[in-house]
Amino acid sequence: MLKKQLIMEKALELFSEQGFEATSVQQITERCGISKGAFYLSFKTKDELIISMVEHYLQRFVTDVDQVVRSSLSKDIILVEFYKSIFQAFKNNAASARVFFNEKVLLTKKELFQKIIAYDADMSKTIIYMLEQLYQDELHETKYDVMYCIKGFMKSYSELFIFSDIPLDLDQLAKSLAEKTEIIARHTTIPFITEELVQLTAEPCNEEVSQESLLELIEQHLDGFEESIERESLELLKFQVENPTYSKPILKGLIENIRLQPDYRWVAYVIAKYFNI
Amino acid sequence: MLKKQLIMEKALELFSEQGFEATSVQQITERCGISKGAFYLSFKTKDELIISMVEHYLQRFVTDVDQVVRSSLSKDIILVEFYKSIFQAFKNNAASARVFFNEKVLLTKKELFQKIIAYDADMSKTIIYMLEQLYQDELHETKYDVMYCIKGFMKSYSELFIFSDIPLDLDQLAKSLAEKTEIIARHTTIPFITEELVQLTAEPCNEEVSQESLLELIEQHLDGFEESIERESLELLKFQVENPTYSKPILKGLIENIRLQPDYRWVAYVIAKYFNI
DNA sequence: TATACTAATGACTATTCGGTCATTTGTCAA
């Protein structure tokens, strides 16, 4: 398990330096100080490695931002905190960002294409949720345009982190973008992005989480989870997936228990999605 | 010369389907219906091909947009026309966009990295020029932020063209984004991007056009340019580069003559940059 | 028709890659 992490770390360095295709398994194993065979004990193929990496890093990104948005911060600082969490993530993981937000070669691998689009859709939903909390009915038609603008701000300003090491004032950046978002939300009158359009672009990937795949995910995370309140919570939730009896508040509480463990935030996120919480 | 274009066209198709690294020279020649040897008569290496392609497509993109911005359109429609030209380009060249705006593998090739950053800097300058024309002194500190927002809008909304074939109303889109830009420009009070920051990010590539390299570029374009007013104009400009005597209006007129030929817009653009016109 | 020249071919080479597997090394309990 530690070996896997080592490989993923060193591979990330190399991918961000040279790109995925241009990096050989040999190079990865050399940088890790292990043999080629050892690599294939951890990952069945080179593709499985990149898929694992995408999952790992995008899951963290999505859950980090979701955490902020779902928190009960007061309305006047939530936008600032939202941007702060995003650019903090870019700052801490500039290498990942270089690889996963730019290397669209990944998109030619069908399996990954679906996944990346799905994570993007998750992010869109999170943003829309935030906008609904912030502005309720004030935004009717322009909701999706504001969302596109926010994503545009992210893409444009993230370059500062990805292509240079200039030290930046995250607070100031977050405040500046929060103001811009506020302005766009308050003044836009000509919408372009419709709900239908959003549906169309996300077409193949708005599939619900299936019960089996969720159970499998939970099962997977129960291994190597020592006896604790958190483990018990996850076990209870597993039964609830098969046969729901608890009320929403109880379910939410159990999910929050799990969310406390950083490595388990993703399961928490998916379960919450499953129960519509 | 025709062969080169055929190769670039077919290569673009393949790159946009599979990515650069994953496409072999064999595949390209097969789709062109030529032999492998014939490929190497047109391009010395596979890298030279991708570099030529980047030059070709990004040059057109930059000059197209610059054309609109420098035109004497009235202020109230220039923003709309600006966005229209950009998304028209995305629509017409969705394949190029897929390759050159997304495949950042290209950035790992040092030579290309410089070039792409340089084209990006050109685009930034064009946008800043437009903003200065539109708002003069009204934007002091927020000029560069507005520019970043515009680039963000481009990045975010271009996805609609790159990842789907949904028919879209370009006029409506341009109007919507022009409004957003207007709103941001009028209301932003908290700047983040400073002139210094822009300098830093574009550091290695704000080198002036050198006289020699410009002469070389002109020489290159004089070949295969039949006798005509345009050719004479270019020859006159060549002498002017070596020994400037004409006044700005005359220079500008000569440059405009050349700009009429679509294939020569790039030379025109570079000469104009050289003379600060 | 003969000659001279260019354009085009595709078999070939040297190299590199992802992935395998017989073998070795390390680590326990007995």
Added chain:
DNA sequence: TTGACAAATGACCGAATAGTCATTAGTATA
């Protein structure tokens, strides 16, 4: 010390790649 098991190795394989070059096809001139 022994033996049994798992972890790790790296030589090796087939496939694929970028790039070369002796040869051929095509064309224009005399």
